[in-house]
Amino acid sequence: xxxxAARNRARLLEAAEKVFAAKGVSVPxxxxxxxxxxxxxxxxxxxxxxxxxxxxVVVSRLESFVHAATDAATSDEPGRVFFDFLYRFARxxxxxxxxxxxxxxxxxxxxxxxxxxxxxxxxxxxxLLERARDAGxxxxxxxxxxxxxxVMGTCNAASQANLDEAACDRMIGVVCDGLRADG
Amino acid sequence: xxxxAARNRARLLEAAEKVFAAKGVSVPxxxxxxxxxxxxxxxxxxxxxxxxxxxxVVVSRLESFVHAATDAATSDEPGRVFFDFLYRFARxxxxxxxxxxxxxxxxxxxxxxxxxxxxxxxxxxxxLLERARDAGxxxxxxxxxxxxxxVMGTCNAASQANLDEAACDRMIGVVCDGLRADG
Amino acid sequence: xxxxAARNRARLLEAAEKVFAAKGVSVPxxxxxxxxxxxxxxxxxxxxxxxxxxxxVVVSRLESFVHAATDAATSDEPGRVFFDFLYRFARxxxxxxxxxxxxxxxxxxxxxxxxxxxxxxxxxxxxLLERARDAGxxxxxxxxxxxxxxVMGTCNAASQANLDEAACDRMIGVVCDGLRADG
Amino acid sequence: xxxxAARNRARLLEAAEKVFAAKGVSVPxxxxxxxxxxxxxxxxxxxxxxxxxxxxVVVSRLESFVHAATDAATSDEPGRVFFDFLYRFARxxxxxxxxxxxxxxxxxxxxxxxxxxxxxxxxxxxxLLERARDAGxxxxxxxxxxxxxxVMGTCNAASQANLDEAACDRMIGVVCDGLRADG
DNA sequence: CATGAATGAGGCTTCATTCAT
DNA sequence: TATGAATGAAGCCTCATTCAT
Numbered sequence: 001x002x003x004x005a006a007r008n009r010a011r012l013l014e015a016a017e018k019v020f021a022a023k024g025v026s027v028p029x030x031x032x033x034x035x036x037x038x039x040x041x042x043x044x045x046x047x048x049x050x051x052x053x054x055x056x057v058v059v060s061r062l063e064s065f066v067h068a069a070t071d072a073a074t075s076d077e078p079g080r081v082f083f084d085f086l087y088r089f090a091r092x093x094x095x096x097x098x099x100x101x102x103x104x105x106x107x108x109x110x111x112x113x114x115x116x117x118x119x120x121x122x123x124x125x126x127x128l129l130e131r132a133r134d135a136g137x138x139x140x141x142x143x144x145x146x147x148x149x150x151v152m153g154t155c156n157a158a159s160q161a162n163l164d165e166a167a168c169d170r171m172i173g174v175v176c177d178g179l180r181a182d183g
Numbered sequence: 184x185x186x187x188a189a190r191n192r193a194r195l196l197e198a199a200e201k202v203f204a205a206k207g208v209s210v211p212x213x214x215x216x217x218x219x220x221x222x223x224x225x226x227x228x229x230x231x232x233x234x235x236x237x238x239x240v241v242v243s244r245l246e247s248f249v250h251a252a253t254d255a256a257t258s259d260e261p262g263r264v265f266f267d268f269l270y271r272f273a274r275x276x277x278x279x280x281x282x283x284x285x286x287x288x289x290x291x292x293x294x295x296x297x298x299x300x301x302x303x304x305x306x307x308x309x310x311l312l313e314r315a316r317d318a319g320x321x322x323x324x325x326x327x328x329x330x331x332x333x334v335m336g337t338c339n340a341a342s343q344a345n346l347d348e349a350a351c352d353r354m355i356g357v358v359c360d361g362l363r364a365d366g
Numbered sequence: 367x368x369x370x371a372a373r374n375r376a377r378l379l380e381a382a383e384k385v386f387a388a389k390g391v392s393v394p395x396x397x398x399x400x401x402x403x404x405x406x407x408x409x410x411x412x413x414x415x416x417x418x419x420x421x422x423v424v425v426s427r428l429e430s431f432v433h434a435a436t437d438a439a440t441s442d443e444p445g446r447v448f449f450d451f452l453y454r455f456a457r458x459x460x461x462x463x464x465x466x467x468x469x470x471x472x473x474x475x476x477x478x479x480x481x482x483x484x485x486x487x488x489x490x491x492x493x494l495l496e497r498a499r500d501a502g503x504x505x506x507x508x509x510x511x512x513x514x515x516x517v518m519g520t521c522n523a524a525s526q527a528n529l530d531e532a533a534c535d536r537m538i539g540v541v542c543d544g545l546r547a548d549g
Numbered sequence: 550x551x552x553x554a555a556r557n558r559a560r561l562l563e564a565a566e567k568v569f570a571a572k573g574v575s576v577p578x579x580x581x582x583x584x585x586x587x588x589x590x591x592x593x594x595x596x597x598x599x600x601x602x603x604x605x606v607v608v609s610r611l612e613s614f615v616h617a618a619t620d621a622a623t624s625d626e627p628g629r630v631f632f633d634f635l636y637r638f639a640r641x642x643x644x645x646x647x648x649x650x651x652x653x654x655x656x657x658x659x660x661x662x663x664x665x666x667x668x669x670x671x672x673x674x675x676x677l678l679e680r681a682r683d684a685g686x687x688x689x690x691x692x693x694x695x696x697x698x699x700v701m702g703t704c705n706a707a708s709q710a711n712l713d714e715a716a717c718d719r720m721i722g723v724v725c726d727g728l729r730a731d732g
Numbered sequence: 733c734a735t736g737a738a739t740g741a742g743g744c745t746t747c748a749t750t751c752a753t
Numbered sequence: 754t755a756t757g758a759a760t761g762a763a764g765c766c767t768c769a770t771t772c773a774t
Contacts, residue, residue: 005733026209028768030736039735040770050769139357145344146354153340153354157332171329171336174322178361185753188758211743222760227745229758371754392575394747396757405756406749416748505723512720515706519720523702527694537695537702540688544727551774554737577764588739593766 009046011036016057025054055114062117065089069124079137082128083176086151090172091165093155122148138179150175192229194219199240208237238297245300248272252307262320265311266359269334273355274348276338305331321362333358375412377402382423391420421480428483431455435490445503448494449542452517456538457531459521488514504545516541558595560585565606574603604663611666614638618673628686631677632725635700639721640714642704671697687728699724 015036019027029050033043047053068088075081126144133140154175158168184192198219202210212233216226230236251271258264309327316323337358341351381402385393395416399409413419434454441447492510499506520541524534550558564585568576578599582592596602617637624630675693682689703724707717 002733008734029770030768033736040737041735041772042733044770045733048770142353142357143350145346146350146357149340149344149346149350150337150354150357153336153338154333155336156339157336161328161332163328163332167326167329167332170325171333174325174329174333174361174364175358176361177364178357178359181357181360181364185756185758187752191759212745213743223745224747224761225759231745233744368754374755395749396747399757406758407751407756408754410749411755508719508723509716511710511712512716512723515710515712515716516703516720516723519702519704519706520699521702522705523698527698529694529698533692533695533698536691537699540691540695540699540727540730541724542727543730544723544725547723547726547730551735551737553773557738578766579764589766590739590768591737594737597766599765 005046008036008038008042012038012043012046012053013057013060016053017060020054020057029053059114059117061092062114062121065092066117066121066124069121069128073124073127078128078131078135082132082138083179085125085128086147086176087169087172090151090155090168093152093159139182142179147179150179188229191219191221191225195221195226195229195236196240196243199236200244203237203240212236242297242300244275245297245304248275249300249304249307252304252311256307256310261311261314261318265315265321266362268308268311269330269359270352270355273334273338273351276335276342322365325362330362333362371412374402374404374408378404378409378412378419379422379426382419383426386420386423395419425480425483427458428480428487431458432483432487432490435487435494439490439493444494444497444501448498448504449545451491451494452513452542453535453538456517456521456534459518459525505548508545513545516545554595557585557587557591561587561592561595561602562606562609565602566609569603569606578602608663608666610641611663611670614641615666615670615673618670618677622673622676627677627680627684631681631687632728634674634677635696635725636718636721639700639704639717642701642708688731691728696728699728 012032016032019032019035023031029043030040032053033040036043043053047056068085072081072085122144125148129138129142129144129147132138151172154171155168158171163171195215199215202215202218206214212226213223215236216223219226226236230239251268255264255268305327308331312321312325312327312330315321334355337354338351341354346354378398382398385398385401389397395409396406398419399406402409409419413422434451438447438451488510491514495504495508495510495513498504517538520537521534524537529537561581565581568581568584572580578592579589581602582589585592592602596605617634621630621634671693674697678687678691678693678696681687700721703720704717707720712720
């Protein structure tokens, strides 16, 4: 791939992330192209479909989470590491508001690549969860999906309600305390 | 109001609730009319705008919550009543998936009536929360908005992820335990 | 026809005249029914079509002009009578602004009854014109259609431009002077 | 601007002029697009609104009138030039039937550019009128608005009644004679 | 290869007319 | 019979996608 093509692709992803976040998934694709400083044609050369562009944005987000989970996998303080991960996860999700919502809500099905990554991410978190549970730091009855749902849901709610960072931390704190408790 | 008009209005609300929930707010309005078994014109006679229809659906939902909060306001077991309310709230929200998300996400501003009801509902929950807090059953640092965000967010997440009722209860359980804890 | 039916018909005609004049021919028919204080159903019982209602309105207007022309037919001052008629005609037309415009412009073809009345009116004016011409008070080269066009066109223009009565009189004065002149 | 875009814009203007003239302002916009041999989308790329398209058509017409008025401004035979202008004006207006009516009648407000041009045109004609009046060739009591109303109204009437060119000339002749007369 | 003009299906809404009450 | 609710074709406009430049 030529250097300028690569640069355009990067610009498009960045612009798409911003614009999707700011205006929702239903934003006209021309607006994204404009924000990236390229023509629609160029956008379509890199992403065959609006949906494909959206997926690519989500994928890039997921990837960073997967890396974080992998990095945290081999600590010797499983509990601390697990909860730290949740906080970091939450903060990220809170920052990039509307994107995950959009992903979950807007009726755009997650496809191929995305599904794989989601699986990987779940796997990574499950690993962290199990180690924390084995160490007695997390109650026994919750599943990965519960954990992800709790954190993501809370973040979404916080961002949708325009709550500040303090509120978001407080809410995640509640969730973490709930996870620690003996049920 | 004539009998048939009332029947059609009810059908429309019901259909809209279902269809919005199943396919998101961006569903074509004709589909709702078809689901209700009436022509588009009839829909527009009852609701002057797609947005108005959506609002009406949300309002009817909110109203039932407000009633529940009011009913629970005068118990002598504030803690139990508060958490019971949250469970009921959650179960309702989980059943009617995607609607509240949509409300919060889809860029449709809440208007007039809706805003009032939301305010009322917040007031009602705040009352329950304060009584439970005064009774020492809930930690001191959380606000109504936190509570609502936690419950709603969790429910949304659960429904989006197609989790079953058990998972949803488990998640709400985590949240409630977190709220009980001393922070 | 029952008394109340007749009253409804009259009310509808009156309302239609006002509403058409105020808002143009493209006004929704419900608005006319509402202005007349009856339901649309009643309107349709009296006039099978929006166009038919419009035609009826125009007919009633034309009839009054025809009567005026007939009344003026037998004067012994043909010139004065002719120009007086034009002034009266103009004033009427100017008052009921938008109706004739609408009639002429809006693509609604004149039908049956209307056409007959227009013919009658033209006949009446032609009679006045001929007598005035024979008396040497009007130049020889103009036709009835010219006269009607000049007066109606001027009135329409005046009303469209929101000119006041003085301006309208001035303009008709110009036209009349032009008609008097020897060409 | 790209060559094809310019060509399409021109085609659209031309088609719009014809179609508006033939069928009135209420003609569906798809019909204009079809007449121009382009898709609706193209029409909307060039003119953001039906009204904007209409305005553009009117503007192009007005411009030619303004130029004519400017060209005639510095003659040394003010009377002849003034009446010549009116004849030319009339002939143009008569050719493009229904457009100006539509403009004046159909409830489409003249906006920005249009208003400016109308002002310019009025100014131009006023200049001609004053010079002709000063030369003693036109009666003293008429205003520009009167003159414009008389000519435009007459032309509209002529075209609406499907009168031929001779009749139109005759009618304008009457108006001009009326303007010359001493009132 | 980049651009942005062109396309047209499809969305929301209006309104003349019909029909149940 | 009067009413006004129901109907649905048709209008205006948007926007994902294709294609000429």
